[in-house]
Amino acid sequence: MQLIESHASFGGTQEVWQHQSGVLGCDMRFGVYRPPQAADGECPVLYWLSGLTCTEQNFITKAGAQRYAAEHGIIIVAPDTSPRGDDVADADSYDLGQGAGFYVNASESPWSKHYRMYDYVVEELPALVDAHFPTSTARAISGHSMGGHGALVIALRNPGRYRSVSAFSPIVAPTRVPWGHKAFGAYLGLDSESWRQWDACELIIESKPDGEKMPLLVDQGEADEFLDSQLQPTRLQAACEAANHPLQLRMQPGHDHSYYFIASFIGEHIAHHAKALYR
Ligand SMILES: N[C@@H](CCC(=O)N[C@@H](CS)C(=O)NCC(=O)O)C(=O)O
Secondary structure, three states: OEEEEEEEEOOEEEEEEEEEEOOOOEEEEEEEEEOHHHHOOOEEEEEEEOOOOOOOHHHHHHOOOHHHHHHHOOEEEEEOOOOOOOOOOOOOOOOOEOOEOOOOEOOOOOHHHOOEHHHHHHHHHHHHHHHHOOEEEEEEEEEEOHHHHHHHHHHHHOOOOOOEEEEEOOOOOHHHOHHHHHHHHHHHOOOHHHHHHHOHHHHHHHOOOOOOOOOEEEEEEOOOOOHHHHHOHHHHHHHHHHHOOOEEEEEEOOOOOOHHHHHHHHHHHHHHHHHHHOO
16 A cells, blocks of 8 residues: 555545555555544544546545544545556546446446446455554445445445445436446446346335335435436435335535535535444
């Protein structure tokens, strides 16, 4: 592991680390905010998954999360959004290939060689983080847009692994919208039956009545340019109602899809996670 950046921030440090990922078969970078409390003992970890076109930089430079992570004593880990490198498959468009890993394990050539972001976020990255940073066993997960989809799917598929989950403007039903059709068609193949295990709404509808029902906190801007075409949060509302799954969906007037929206509510999300992480 190599330290790429370190900046003092709110009594802690915002760091960027690089490592060789065995799961993805390439070098990967991730941000780690180390709150002041981590100097004296173990802290819980919030994993943040960013959206299309992002690297590990977008969240750490734009969300303003450090102030709240320092206040609550939470380590925040923010990985890149796909495998990277000249020998990693890519596409010309912003919504497929590098910067658009969709937090799935690809089964189709040429993507299957490197695109295993689900295994990276669920297995390899937490093991690495736990080995190198003063983490407690308590974990939470959140994300934005494609990363909101990732956070919801990862939490729903791994009962007991996370204490809380939240999302900003998530792609709640990728099997039913253009971004998902394009990415899943490429990464998972044309048999859409295999897509359903990567769709938050499908996972909720298919969940066992007596399984874990972790409450979902979702913020969505009403002026989001992708609201009707790609995000469609009413699908999540309907799935949660049908399956009796607790959901707090907050429609936020005037807000768009950008990090200005995330910065406006990240403090409330971190407070929400802190309650579960320090319960
Ligand atoms: N219109 C955008 C679509 C991509 C987009 O809005 N990405 C969101 C996540 S889905 C984002 O976080 N962008 C980076 C940023 O705002 O810093 C583009 O073509 O770049």
